[in-house]
Amino acid sequence: ATPMSIMVGVGKGARMGVLIRDAEALERLEKVDTVLVDKTGTLTEGKPSVTAVEPVAGFGEDDLVRLAAAVERSSEHPLGAAIVAAGKDRGLDLPVVSDFAAPSGKGVSGRVEGKEIAVGNAGFLEAEGVDLSALSGPADELRRDGATAVFVAVDGRPAGVLAIADPVKAGAEEAIRELKGSGLRVVMLTGDNRTTAEAVARRLGIDEVHADVLPERKHEVVETLKREGRVVAMAGDGVNDAPALAAADVGIAMGAGADVAIESAGVTLVRGDLKGIAQARALSKATMSNIR
Ligand code: ADP
Numbered sequence: 442a443t444p445m446s447i448m449v450g451v452g453k454g455a456r457m458g459v460l461i462r463d464a465e466a467l468e469r470l471e472k473v474d475t476v477l478v479d480k481t482g483t484l485t486e487g488k489p490s491v492t493a494v495e496p497v498a499g500f501g502e503d504d505l506v507r508l509a510a511a512v513e514r515s516s517e518h519p520l521g522a523a524i525v526a527a528g529k530d531r532g533l534d535l536p537v538v539s540d541f542a543a544p545s546g547k548g549v550s551g552r553v554e555g556k557e558i559a560v561g562n563a564g565f566l567e568a569e570g571v572d573l574s575a576l577s578g579p580a581d582e583l584r585r586d587g588a589t590a591v592f593v594a595v596d597g598r599p600a601g602v603l604a605i606a607d608p609v610k611a612g613a614e615e616a617i618r619e620l621k622g623s624g625l626r627v628v629m630l631t632g633d634n635r636t637t638a639e640a641v642a643r644r645l646g647i648d649e650v651h652a653d654v655l656p657e658r659k660h661e662v663v664e665t666l667k668r669e670g671r672v673v674a675m676a677g678d679g680v681n682d683a684p685a686l687a688a689a690d691v692g693i694a695m696g697a698g699a700d701v702a703i704e705s706a707g708v709t710l711v712r713g714d715l716k717g718i719a720q721a722r723a724l725s726k727a728t729m730s731n732i733r
Pocket residue numbers: 479480481482513516517518520521545546547548549560561562589590591630631632633634654655656679681
């Protein structure tokens with residue numbers, strides 16, 4: 442590729458909000474045959490909010506939100522922010538937390554008012570010895586609507602489940618249809634639960650889903666596909682996506698995403714608009730055919 446044609450391609454991209462880091466990214470894009478897409482913050486707005494509060498007998502809705510929000514106040518996760526916002530909306534005073542811990546991709550725990558509180562996904566709470574069988578029915582119902590079920594335990598016993606919903610981005614469905622229409626294989630990659638992930642995938646026309654993937658394993662999915670001979674683009678926004686973005690043939694970061702995601706990517710979509718993936722590929726094709 443001549444430096445001039447690359448510059449023209451990069452310049453055109455920039456005007457559309459598609460920032461291409463270097464010649465390598467632009468050259469590789471046209472060869473991509475598989476697009477992996479993170480769910481939260483990439484396919485969805487990344488602005489989750491609490492949409493249902495379902496305590497077990499013996500707890501009130503406000504009790505449940507207050508205890509969960511007290512622990513999540515120390516969290517940096519968007520789900521944590523949603524729970525804290527729910528506490529504020531309800532006008533609740535949040536007690537202080539001690540012994541805070543936040544195992545990545547699982548949830549949070551801490552001590553509040555002398556009680557041991559754990560907030561997170563089923564695997565996390567079950568590993569802590571909490572029996573969630575009483576909550577699995579309600580949780581599944583919330584997930585089938587595409588919400589994330591977040592469980593709350595108090596002193597090792599289930600206290601309730603919160604539904605957190607994150608609306609899909611406007612234009613995401615159309616962007617996915619366009620990618621599939623051009624012959625690409627589109628795959629969702631998420632740390633979220635399978636039922637929730639599949640509900641969102643169905644809404645967007647994505648028929649291949651890797652769910653329950655821990656942050657440190659996301660890049661393994663990229664590497665497996667590459668070993669199978671695939672040329673992989675990975676789109677993501679989070680700190681936990683950075684290794685997968687770096688492992689992909691082309692990493693694509695959302696402009697509103699974490700700095701480390703942007704630094705790990707060859708392409709940044711300034712407005713987080715997924716149509717930019719197809720636009721970037723079209724630029725790559727135009728540039729490369731100009732050169733040949
Ligand atoms: P994604 O890959 O969709 O961006 P993450 O890997 O960040 O999601 O998180 C995976 C799952 O871990 C979440 O869907 C949630 O169930 C759980 N989780 C992570 N952090 C928290 C938290 N602070 N509070 C509650 N649940 C959490």
